[in-house]
Structures are given as structure tokens and as C-alpha cells.
Amino acid sequence: MSNSPKEVTHYEVAIIGAGFAGLGAGIRLKMTGSTNFIIFEN
Ligand SMILES: Cc1cc2nc3c(=O)[nH]c(=O)nc-3n(C[C@H](O)[C@H](O)[C@H](O)COP(=O)(O)OP(=O)(O)OC[C@H]3O[C@@H](n4cnc5c(N)ncnc54)[C@H](O)[C@@H]3O)c2cc1C
Numbered sequence: 001m002s003n004s005p006k007e008v009t010h011y012e013v014a015i016i017g018a019g020f021a022g023l024g025a026g027i028r029l030k031m032t033g034s035t036n037f038i039i040f041e042n
Pocket residue numbers: 016017018019020021022040041042
């Protein structure tokens with residue numbers, strides 16, 4: 001196993017789930033000009 005440091009990406013917002021609520025939150029964030037978010041989906 002390697003001990004080399006992994007690159008870490010930081011996001012202002014993490015949305016869990018790409019259902020209606022998650023996609024709606026993502027769309028709303030983009031409408032306000034935010035692109036620094038990630039949506040996790042199972
Ligand atoms: C059989 C059925 C029929 C329906 N028909 C209608 C209809 O005709 N009209 C209507 O308006 N509504 C309908 N609904 C209701 C509608 O589907 C829900 O109200 C709506 O999907 C809820 O949205 P949500 O984003 O809160 O949850 P969801 O749509 O359930 O989305 C949650 C998401 O999160 C993901 N998730 C869960 N846990 C994790 C995790 N740990 N990590 C990453 N991702 C995760 C899931 O995979 C899912 O994609 C129906 C529901 C069912 C069950």
C-alpha cells in the first residue's frame with residue numbers, strides 16, 4: 001500500500017442524492033452562480 005499523499009478537492013457544498021431534492025438544490029446553486037459543489041449518488 002502506498003503512503004503518497006492523495007490530491008484532495010474541496011467543495012463549498014456537498015449534496016447527497018440526485019433525486020428531485022438533490023437536483024433541485026444543484027440547479028438552484030447554479031442559478032445563483034455557484035459551481036463549487038458536488039452531488040453524490042448511490
Ligand atoms: C412508486 C412511486 C411513484 C411516485 N410517483 C410520483 C408521481 O407521479 N408524482 C410525484 O410528484 N411524485 C411521485 N412520487 C414521489 C416522488 O418520487 C418523491 O416525492 C421524490 O422522488 C422525493 O425526492 P427526494 O429528492 O426527496 O428523494 P429521492 O427521489 O428518493 O432521491 C434521493 C436520492 O438519494 C440517493 N441516495 C440515498 N442515499 C444516498 C447516499 N447515502 N449516498 C448517495 N446517494 C444517496 C438515492 O439513490 C436517490 O437517488 C412517487 C414515489 C414512488 C415511490
